[in-house]
Amino acid sequence: MTAAAIEMRSINKIFGPVKALDDADLVVEAGTIHGLVGQNGAGKSTIIKILAGIYRRTSGNVSVFGKPLDQITPASIEAEGVHFIHQDRLLVPTATVAEAIFLRNEPRVGPFINYREMNRRASELLKLYFELDLDPRTLISELSTAQQKIVQITRALAHDAKVMVLDEPTAALVSREVESLFSVLRRLKTDGLAIVFISHYMSEILEICDVVTVLRNGTDVGVVDPSEVGIQKIVEMMTNRDTSEMYPRREVEIGAPVMSVRNLTVDGAFEDVSFDIRSGEILGLTGLLGSGDKEVLNTLFGQIKPDAGEIILHDKQQKFGSPVDAVNAGVAKIPEDRRAHGVATGLSVGENMSLASLGQLSTRGFVDRKKEAEVVDGLIRDLGIKTPDRHTLVKNLSGGNQQKVVVGKWLGCNSEISLLDEPTVAVDVGAKVEIYNLMNRLASEGKGLVFVSSDLEEVTEMCDRVLVIYRGKIIGEYKRGEIDADRLLAAASGAVAETERKRA
Amino acid sequence: MTNQTDTAVRESRFSLEAASNYAVIVAFIAVVIFFTFAAPGFMSGENIFNLISNKVVLLAIVALGMTIVIGAGGIDLSVGVSIDLSSMIFIMMIAAGYMGAFAVMGGLGAAFCVGLLNAFLINKLKINPFLATLGVLFIGKSIQQLSTQGGVPIYLTRAEYAAPFDAIARTSLLGIPTPIIILVVCIIGVYLALHRSVFGRYVAALGAQADVARYSGIRVPFHMSIVFISCAVLSGITGILLSSTVRSYVPLAGDAFLLDAIGATFIGTAISAERRPSVLGTLIGVALLAVMRNGLLLIGWNFFWQQVGIGVLVFLVLGLSFGLRKRAE
Ligand SMILES: Nc1ncnc2c1ncn2[C@@H]1O[C@H](COP(=O)(O)OP(=O)(O)OP(=O)(O)O)[C@@H](O)[C@H]1O
Ligand SMILES: [Mg+2]
Numbered sequence: 001m002t003a004a005a006i007e008m009r010s011i012n013k014i015f016g017p018v019k020a021l022d023d024a025d026l027v028v029e030a031g032t033i034h035g036l037v038g039q040n041g042a043g044k045s046t047i048i049k050i051l052a053g054i055y056r057r058t059s060g061n062v063s064v065f066g067k068p069l070d071q072i073t074p075a076s077i078e079a080e081g082v083h084f085i086h087q088d089r090l091l092v093p094t095a096t097v098a099e100a101i102f103l104r105n106e107p108r109v110g111p112f113i114n115y116r117e118m119n120r121r122a123s124e125l126l127k128l129y130f131e132l133d134l135d136p137r138t139l140i141s142e143l144s145t146a147q148q149k150i151v152q153i154t155r156a157l158a159h160d161a162k163v164m165v166l167d168e169p170t171a172a173l174v175s176r177e178v179e180s181l182f183s184v185l186r187r188l189k190t191d192g193l194a195i196v197f198i199s200h201y202m203s204e205i206l207e208i209c210d211v212v213t214v215l216r217n218g219t220d221v222g223v224v225d226p227s228e229v230g231i232q233k234i235v236e237m238m239t240n241r242d243t244s245e246m247y248p249r250r251e252v253e254i255g256a257p258v259m260s261v262r263n264l265t266v267d268g269a270f271e272d273v274s275f276d277i278r279s280g281e282i283l284g285l286t287g288l289l290g291s292g293d294k295e296v297l298n299t300l301f302g303q304i305k306p307d308a309g310e311i312i313l314h315d316k317q318q319k320f321g322s323p324v325d326a327v328n329a330g331v332a333k334i335p336e337d338r339r340a341h342g343v344a345t346g347l348s349v350g351e352n353m354s355l356a357s358l359g360q361l362s363t364r365g366f367v368d369r370k371k372e373a374e375v376v377d378g379l380i381r382d383l384g385i386k387t388p389d390r391h392t393l394v395k396n397l398s399g400g401n402q403q404k405v406v407v408g409k410w411l412g413c414n415s416e417i418s419l420l421d422e423p424t425v426a427v428d429v430g431a432k433v434e435i436y437n438l439m440n441r442l443a444s445e446g447k448g449l450v451f452v453s454s455d456l457e458e459v460t461e462m463c464d465r466v467l468v469i470y471r472g473k474i475i476g477e478y479k480r481g482e483i484d485a486d487r488l489l490a491a492a493s494g495a496v497a498e499t500e501r502k503r504a
Numbered sequence: 505m506t507n508q509t510d511t512a513v514r515e516s517r518f519s520l521e522a523a524s525n526y527a528v529i530v531a532f533i534a535v536v537i538f539f540t541f542a543a544p545g546f547m548s549g550e551n552i553f554n555l556i557s558n559k560v561v562l563l564a565i566v567a568l569g570m571t572i573v574i575g576a577g578g579i580d581l582s583v584g585v586s587i588d589l590s591s592m593i594f595i596m597m598i599a600a601g602y603m604g605a606f607a608v609m610g611g612l613g614a615a616f617c618v619g620l621l622n623a624f625l626i627n628k629l630k631i632n633p634f635l636a637t638l639g640v641l642f643i644g645k646s647i648q649q650l651s652t653q654g655g656v657p658i659y660l661t662r663a664e665y666a667a668p669f670d671a672i673a674r675t676s677l678l679g680i681p682t683p684i685i686i687l688v689v690c691i692i693g694v695y696l697a698l699h700r701s702v703f704g705r706y707v708a709a710l711g712a713q714a715d716v717a718r719y720s721g722i723r724v725p726f727h728m729s730i731v732f733i734s735c736a737v738l739s740g741i742t743g744i745l746l747s748s749t750v751r752s753y754v755p756l757a758g759d760a761f762l763l764d765a766i767g768a769t770f771i772g773t774a775i776s777a778e779r780r781p782s783v784l785g786t787l788i789g790v791a792l793l794a795v796m797r798n799g800l801l802l803i804g805w806n807f808f809w810q811q812v813g814i815g816v817l818v819f820l821v822l823g824l825s826f827g828l829r830k831r832a833e
Binding site for chain 2: 322323324326327328333335340341345346347351352354355358359362366367409
């Protein structure tokens with residue numbers, strides 16, 4: 001028998017008071033797609049980062065294609081042909097798309113980078129793998145989270161990998177992009193690559209993985225074939241409990257409009273968008289990448305100034321010059337880009353969670369630390385945030401737990417309107433239910449919520465009404481009962497618009 | 505069995521981490537003990553008293569201002585200008601026969617204007633704090649030279665001028681000299697602002713990630729203005745204390761405080777686990793720098809060798825602290 005592509009045995013990792021990995025094993029064979037699942041904080045990213053040479057293991061053995069590796073550095077592991085798409089290592093924001101894809105592998109003429117060649121090959125690769133038309137000279141900082149993921153994946157593909165490790169690559173990707181990623185992964189698998197795939201979406205695990213290692217509290221509790229044992233069983237192994245009630249129901253009387261949007265237009269992004277958000281309502285907004293749904297949300301939060309149209313809140317026309325105005329008018333937003341806008345990773349869990357609601361948690365300008373502790377500890381408990389305590393720095397939390405901090409920060413401040421841009425990205429099954437519960441609680445208190453998500457299932461299950469945006473225009477509105485994922489997808493990809501055009 | 509080794513590893517890591525936070529304090533104590541034996545006269549009441557009321561007070565107040573600015577993710581290179589302009593206006597007003605209280609307000613007002621100018625450059629013209637305050641530093645130097653015929657000090661020696669100076673620098677309350685009382689008030693004020701108030705949280709958020717602060721609904725320009733104005737006014741207080749101690753205004757005298765204030769703040773970050781500026785840390789940084797200068801002077805090192813000694817100490821302390829921390833991880 002040939003040696004496994006990756007063999008990690010009895011891995012332990014201790015961070016100060018936290019035992020992140022406890023005798024964990026991970027063995028991946030060449031020519032397979034190997035799933036790695038577990039709740040937030042189970043240790044998935046940690047075991048990956050140990051393999052990547054970002055963290056040093058406290059103890060344990062690692063070998064790649066039968067070759068034991070003692071000291072691993074990011075460069076040495078790449079030399080073994082192992083490539084990574086990390087959950088939280090971003091690309092250099094000031095680099096261009098082409099520079100990011102060919103970093104450390106630039107086409108050269110003598111000592112100089114051949115920019116023309118590099119740009120040409122970059123757009124070729126993006127087209128080839130993802131059918132994405134993206135100017136290779138665009139700056140990374142101008143890309144959406146989804147586009148950045150695609151660039152990262154393309155980079156690994158450009159580097160001729162033998163093993164590819166993807167830590168939550170599909171978070172924030174819409175289904176079409178996920179499909180193209182999966183067809184790429186399947187192709188690589190038949191080429192004999194070993195692929196490690198981390199995801200919180202069980203349907204994806206079932207669809208693409210041949211084997212799954214389940215981590216719980218830093219230990220591998222099972223290696224199973226997902227199509228044999230089924231999703232339910234895997235989730236049970238992860239959580240050690242039964243989570244059947246995925247989408248909690250609410251019975252809320254939907255009331256008068258809280259916010260009205262009239263003929264809102266941002267040139268080049270969307271035009272003539274009008275809708276109401278009613279009290280007690282969860283309104284979905286969905287569209288393909290670049291359709292303008294995110295921009296609508298950003299405009300409602302004052303990040304973009306509208307070129308025409310109005311936003312009416314509290315019976316008053318609002319001119320949001322910046323997010324500050326929006327927050328003061330009672331609008332909260334869970335931003336899509338957690339790292340840039342959501343949490344300050346250098347601050348503690350508590351400082352982050354209270355940052356947007358210090359007004360309510362202070363008397364005469366002084367922080368009421370008792371009240372703050374109560375509120376923050378309550379949220380940590382409700383959302384099941386895995387952290388030693390509220391004083392821990394956010395950068396020491398796992399990705400999903402950082403996301404829960406953002407959710408807690410905004411849902412804790414009781415705003416009239418909450419704009420939720422991918423609030424459950426990177427969050428595990430159990431915590432998703434808690435976030436849904438918080439959303440329902442806000443709705444039942446008469447607040448209005450706008451929900452944008454690339455996970456159509458949760459849009460379908462959670463929303464009272466869904467607006468579909470296609471090329472910057474609202475082209476469909478579906479009420480609860482008429483909403484189903486296929487219909488939304490068809491509308492979002494323009495199928496409805498096309499048939500209507502044909503009819504006309 | 506494995507469990508036992510785990511706890512052992514855990515504990516040793518814990519203590520390494522703790523040790524990294526205490527490195528500065530340990531260094532301070534070591535330096536004090538060293539000079540107690542090496543420099544006769546170091547531990548005398550008179551020396552300690554002079555050290556505190558002359559050196560420590562002046563530097564500490566500026567460093568407190570710098571702590572606010574660095575805490576908010578900025579830097580203020582123009583503290584010297586705030587010190588000097590405050591001192592210059594104060595002395596000129598005394599010379600012109602104004603009451604001491606008005607002269608103090610005039611001096612602080614001048615410092616306030618420096619802070620306001622910084623805030624304007626940073627918020628409105630979007631110049632980064634380093635360049636904005638560097639520009640103000642250049643302009644401030646020229647203003648002083650132009651208004652003193654190229655840098656001639658203003659000495660006030662006549663008896664009728666003495667009263668306001670004495671009131672600030674030479675009186676005492678309940679046996680505690682006025683400058684020390686002023687320092688204590690400043691410490692308490694900045695401590696409450698930075699570590700207990702909403703403003704302090706906003707400062708920390710600005711320092712950690714300004715975008716997150718903005719997206720949390722914090723008025724970034726407003727708070728940045730408060731930050732820079734506070735620093736300038738605190739420096740202005742030092743300016744007035746300085747000129748009342750020496751009964752004169754010496755152009756560009758404030759420059760000497762800039763690097764020490766920045767140094768003390770950064771040395772101070774080593775005491776907190778998050779490596780953030782803090783009031784306590786800065787005060788320890790100030791004390792360490794002041795003791796080093798004074799001790800080295802007493803054992804006969806001249807100014808230039810003092811600088812070398814301090815540089816080496818800073819490397820040792822910060823290297824030890826950050827190195828231990830790295831090991832702990
Ligand atoms: N640098 C660090 N310092 C201290 N603790 C850490 C650090 N990195 C991770 N941890 C802790 O280790 C545990 C495992 O984290 P890890 O990031 O591996 O989780 P994960 O399985 O990837 O979760 P998620 O699904 O949320 O991404 C968590 O409890 C986390 O708080
Ligand atoms: Mg992770």
